[in-house]
Amino acid sequence: MSKKLLLEHIDVPGINTYEVYRQKGGYASVEKALKSMTPETIVEEVKKSGLRGRGGAGFPAGMKWSFLAKPDGVPRHLLCNADESEPGTFKDRYLMEKIPHLLIEGMIVSSFALGANVSYIYIRGEYMWVSFILERAIAEAKANGFLGKNILGSGYDLELYVQVGGGAYICGEETALIESLEGKRGNPRMKPPFPAVKGLWQRPTVVNNVETIAAVVWILNNSGEDYAKIGIGKSTGTKLISASGNIKRQGVYEIELGLPVDEFLNSDEYCGGMANGKRLKAVVPGGSSVPILPAELFYKTANGDARLMSYESLADGGFATGSMLGSGGFVVYDEDACIVRNTWNFTRFYNHESCGQCSPCREGTGWMLKVLNKLEHGQGSMEDIDLLWDIQRRIEGNTICPLGDAAAWPVAAAIRHFREEFEWHVKNPKLCMERNYGLLESTKKFELVS
Amino acid sequence: MALIKVTIDGIETQVEEGTSILNAARSIGGKIVPPAMCYYSSLKGSGGKCRTCLVKVTQGSEKDPRPMPKLVASCSTNVMDGMVVENTASQDVIDARKSIVEMLLVNHPLDCPVCDQAGECSLQDLSYEHGLSTTRYEFERRKFDPIDIGDHIKLHMNRCILCYRCLMVGDQLTNEREHGIIGRGDHAEISTYLEKSVDNEFSGNVIDVCPVGALTDRTFRFKSRVWFSKPLNAHRECTTDKCSGKSVLWMSDNDVLRVTARKDQNNEVKEFICNTCRFDKKDVKDWVIEGPAHISRDSVISQNHYELPITHKYKALENTAKPQ
Ligand SMILES: Cc1cc2nc3c(=O)[nH]c(=O)nc-3n(C[C@H](O)[C@H](O)[C@H](O)COP(=O)(O)O)c2cc1C
Numbered sequence: 046m047s048k049k050l051l052l053e054h055i056d057v058p059g060i061n062t063y064e065v066y067r068q069k070g071g072y073a074s075v076e077k078a079l080k081s082m083t084p085e086t087i088v089e090e091v092k093k094s095g096l097r098g099r100g101g102a103g104f105p106a107g108m109k110w111s112f113l114a115k116p117d118g119v120p121r122h123l124l125c126n127a128d129e130s131e132p133g134t135f136k137d138r139y140l141m142e143k144i145p146h147l148l149i150e151g152m153i154v155s156s157f158a159l160g161a162n163v164s165y166i167y168i169r170g171e172y173m174w175v176s177f178i179l180e181r182a183i184a185e186a187k188a189n190g191f192l193g194k195n196i197l198g199s200g201y202d203l204e205l206y207v208q209v210g211g212g213a214y215i216c217g218e219e220t221a222l223i224e225s226l227e228g229k230r231g232n233p234r235m236k237p238p239f240p241a242v243k244g245l246w247q248r249p250t251v252v253n254n255v256e257t258i259a260a261v262v263w264i265l266n267n268s269g270e271d272y273a274k275i276g277i278g279k280s281t282g283t284k285l286i287s288a289s290g291n292i293k294r295q296g297v298y299e300i301e302l303g304l305p306v307d308e309f310l311n312s313d314e315y316c317g318g319m320a321n322g323k324r325l326k327a328v329v330p331g332g333s334s335v336p337i338l339p340a341e342l343f344y345k346t347a348n349g350d351a352r353l354m355s356y357e358s359l360a361d362g363g364f365a366t367g368s369m370l371g372s373g374g375f376v377v378y379d380e381d382a383c384i385v386r387n388t389w390n391f392t393r394f395y396n397h398e399s400c401g402q403c404s405p406c407r408e409g410t411g412w413m414l415k416v417l418n419k420l421e422h423g424q425g426s427m428e429d430i431d432l433l434w435d436i437q438r439r440i441e442g443n444t445i446c447p448l449g450d451a452a453a454w455p456v457a458a459a460i461r462h463f464r465e466e467f468e469w470h471v472k473n474p475k476l477c478m479e480r481n482y483g484l485l486e487s488t489k490k491f492e493l494v495s
Numbered sequence: 496m497a498l499i500k501v502t503i504d505g506i507e508t509q510v511e512e513g514t515s516i517l518n519a520a521r522s523i524g525g526k527i528v529p530p531a532m533c534y535y536s537s538l539k540g541s542g543g544k545c546r547t548c549l550v551k552v553t554q555g556s557e558k559d560p561r562p563m564p565k566l567v568a569s570c571s572t573n574v575m576d577g578m579v580v581e582n583t584a585s586q587d588v589i590d591a592r593k594s595i596v597e598m599l600l601v602n603h604p605l606d607c608p609v610c611d612q613a614g615e616c617s618l619q620d621l622s623y624e625h626g627l628s629t630t631r632y633e634f635e636r637r638k639f640d641p642i643d644i645g646d647h648i649k650l651h652m653n654r655c656i657l658c659y660r661c662l663m664v665g666d667q668l669t670n671e672r673e674h675g676i677i678g679r680g681d682h683a684e685i686s687t688y689l690e691k692s693v694d695n696e697f698s699g700n701v702i703d704v705c706p707v708g709a710l711t712d713r714t715f716r717f718k719s720r721v722w723f724s725k726p727l728n729a730h731r732e733c734t735t736d737k738c739s740g741k742s743v744l745w746m747s748d749n750d751v752l753r754v755t756a757r758k759d760q761n762n763e764v765k766e767f768i769c770n771t772c773r774f775d776k777k778d779v780k781d782w783v784i785e786g787p788a789h790i791s792r793d794s795v796i797s798q799n800h801y802e803l804p805i806t807h808k809y810k811a812l813e814n815t816a817k818p819q
């Protein structure tokens with residue numbers, strides 16, 4: 046068994062309640078932080094831990110915290126990003142649903158470290174029931190003196206609110222999240238200024254993912270150095286991975302970073318291998334935005350090294366032969382999966398979710414979708430494959446926020462690694478219609494709304 | 496304020512700190528000025544969206560000479576001391592701009608022959624300048640029915656490029672914005688609350704800031720092609736608070752066909768006018784005539800070849816636009 050820092054007590058009955066959570070040592074980090082640490086020493090510990098943002102980009106959390114501007118007399122805010130909308134990613138939901146107090150505890154110590162007296166958890170609208178779980182946990186924590194005025198007699202005040210979003214992927218982008226929280230349309234802001242200087246209501250703000258904030262609890266209970274000893278190289282600690290696709294055991298797993306991908310996919314402790322005796326075709330290792338890896342590049346890097354579940358190893362080879370750890374949305378495709386259809390499906394998502402501010406993302410995602418639609422339904426030509434490549438190239442790097450890139454990368458990777466499959470669709474129009482399992486109907490419907 | 500040095504396409508200039516790259520380029524003028532479809536200097540918070548103004552920063556500043564990793568929107572990136580910028584000098588920029596123009600035309604109906612904006616349309620100028628009169632886009636374009644938003648303004652959502660300028664007019668010139676953007680992505684649209692009319696003393700300015708023919712003047716529609724009318728600068732003592740009373744009258748013989756605010760060399764209005772001046776004062780006697788109006792040098796109408804680009808566009812249309 047590998048080390049569990051977040052999910053150690055996940056199976057304890059009643060761990061979602063304050064009493065049981067407290068019995069298992071919960072809220073100890075708040076006592077320690079407020080009684081024997083200063084905000085500065087906490088930031089130092091988090092820096093030492095090497096903890097990296099778990100929302101997708103992997104930016105070092107301690108470094109982000111130390112960039113927070115601290116002008117006199119201006120309130121600061123911590124926002125927890127629980128918008129979790131990346132296809133393939135469902136780890137934050139699991140954590141919040143099963144062990145909500147861990148997130149609340151993390152929010153308290155992190156807010157204290159940043160000098161925030163009002164903090165928010167921004168959660169996607171589709172997680173409504175989870176928001177109720179969180180609100181109940183907040184009420185319990187408050188009733189027990191861990192939130193509100195003068196927490197544990199330390200003089201530190203903190204109010205924590207849950208804000209439910211309208212269900213938009215783009216509101217997971219940190220500045221769109223801030224706009225949405227302010228009650229506006231969730232359009233990403235132009236940067237600079239960065240949230241660390243001008244965020245929520247133009248005040249210095251830190252936005253962190255649910256898992257990032259939850260990880261701070263263990264770091265404070267133990268130490269940054271201890272955390273850094275877990276994992277491999279600059280990929281310290283553990284990571285929640287949400288595994289889906291045609292595998293024996295789908296679900297959320299906490300792994301120590303550096304675990305070989307082979308072990309993660311095939312051992313019974315984790316995914317348990319491919320189901321129904323199928324062979325592996327490809328893996329999207331970090332959520333829909335990251336490049337897809339064909340089986341051979343999944344197991345081994347281009348240099349022939351065994352691929353590991355770590356930021357560095359998954360990215361080895363750049364976009365030519367590698368991918369990214371991203372948000373840990375691990376999607377497995379077997380030999381029957383159609384890459385063209387999968388790409389079409391992802392593109393449908395990005396087209397639907399683009400906020401529409403920048404012309405390349407707004408128009409490009411729709412254009413790619415229509416070309417993919419043609420290809421997937423046996424009406425494409427070889428030129429369409431090149432056109433598709435060209436469109437994604439014109440979106441990437443030319444937009445305000447990374448959603449444009451996130452829409453372009455999966456298309457680029459699919460063509461890069463599976464061009465024959467696109468060509469097969471062009472050459473076998475009848476066959477690819479037959480493999481459509483009624484999908485055509487839903488496409489027609491989609492054409493009407495777009 | 497301290498002056499700092501910036502070089503754009505090899506031309507060095509000095510600007511105040513806090514100036515955007517675009518405005519620094521405008522202070523130099525000429526070919527090196529990037530096109531801007533969404534930025535509007537008199538509207539706060541505008542810019543950053545259309546991406547036509549992308550430029551390459553090959554040297555960040557004197558202190559930190561590293562180039563910027565991606566092309567940046569010149570309208571919303573401020574210059575640093577010693578910054579070196581490439582606009583038309585960079586092939587990357589030229590390519591990216593071509594891409595953006597193509598993207599902007601993806602859902603554009605290319606209905607210039609029946610569009611009131613033809614001849615003074617920024618998108619027409621832009622595509623003309625970049626040699627693109629069509630896209631490789633072969634699918635049905637998004638379609639909306641034109642709607643009247645109030646007595647004076649027509650909305651052709653098909654032509655909209657979602658620059659957000661009209662929203663900023665609503666926020667910054669009128670007391671209460673009565674229209675907004677609903678939906679996301681390429682299915683977003685400008686709309687009023689349940690087709691409520693946009694009716695406010697300054698709402699007519701949305702027509703002037705619209706870079707395309709999405710918002711047009713209902714009191715002028717189809718009266719004449721812009722290039723057949725003669726623009727005259729005129730003013731009147733307007734009693735509306737904050738109205739400049741400085742207008743352009745678009746004349747045909749002695750008839751005032753249309754009244755607009757005045758645009759500067761960057762095709763922007765600096766002094767807005769009220770709806771009374773714009774829609775109700777259609778008699779020459781209402782105005783003090785100053786003389787012929789100067790029209791932006793870059794615009795298709797002013798280059799004295801109105802017929803040329805327009806017919807060139809008709810041709811392109813015949814070849815490419817599929818009947819919808
Ligand atoms: C389109 C888009 C969607 C995103 N969605 C999420 C999300 O749902 N949850 C999340 O934690 N981060 C999301 N991110 C990343 C956030 O912008 C931000 O980097 C992150 O919340 C920072 O937290 P971290 O440093 O703890 O990872 C998204 C980014 C983009 C561009």
Ligand code: SF4
Nearest residue numbers: 400402403406444446
């Ligand atoms: S890249 Fe797409 S989602 Fe991001 S700001 Fe631009 S249009 Fe909106």
Ligand code: FES
Nearest residue numbers: 543544545546570
């Ligand atoms: S003018 Fe700069 S992005 Fe539109």
